[in-house]
Amino acid sequence: MRLLVLYLRSRNAPAAFTALLATAIGAWALDSPEPKISLVTLGMGIAVAAVGLGGADVQLDRTGAIAWPVWRAAHLLSIGLVVFGLTAAVDLWDVSVVLRNALGLAGLAGLAAAVLGNQLAWTLPALWAAVCVFGPRDSEILTWLSQRSDSTTAVVTASVIGTVGLAAYAFAGPRGTS
8 A cells, every 4th residue: 555655646646636626626617518628628637647657767667676567557547537537527528428538538648658758648638639629520530539429430549549558658658767
C-alpha cells in the first residue's frame, strides 16, 4: 500500500484528481447536454492526468525493481476510468459514448507519452478533442469522439487507438525512460 501511495504522489495524482474533480463540477454546473461540453471535459481531464505518466527522475524509473509494464498499464487504465467516472457522474451524456471517448483519449495520452514524453502527453488528447469540437465532420474516423453511440467506426477507432496507446506506453514507457 505504501508503494502505491508513493507512486501516486510521484505522478502528481492528488493534484490531477483535484483538477479532474473541478472540471467535472464545472461541467455539472453548466447543466448542458451539449456533446461538445462532454468532449472538452474528457479532453481536459485526460490531458491534466496525462502529465503524470512519467516520473521526475528518469534514472529512478529505469532502476525500479517492479514490473513497469503492469504499473504503466494500470496507471493509464485508471486515468481513463477515473475521467470516465467523473464525467459520467455529471449524468448529461450517453454513458457508452463517454466510456468510448475516455478510453480512446487515454490511449492517445499513452501514445503521446511514449512518443513525445510525459511532459507533452497531454497534447494528443487535447488536440484531438479540439479538432472534434471545432473542426469539420467530414471523416467518421477522424471525428470518432463526436459520433453517436451506435457508430461502429467510432467504437473500432477508439478501441484501436486505446489498445495501441496502452501497449506503447506500457511496454516502452514515456520517452526517455527505456
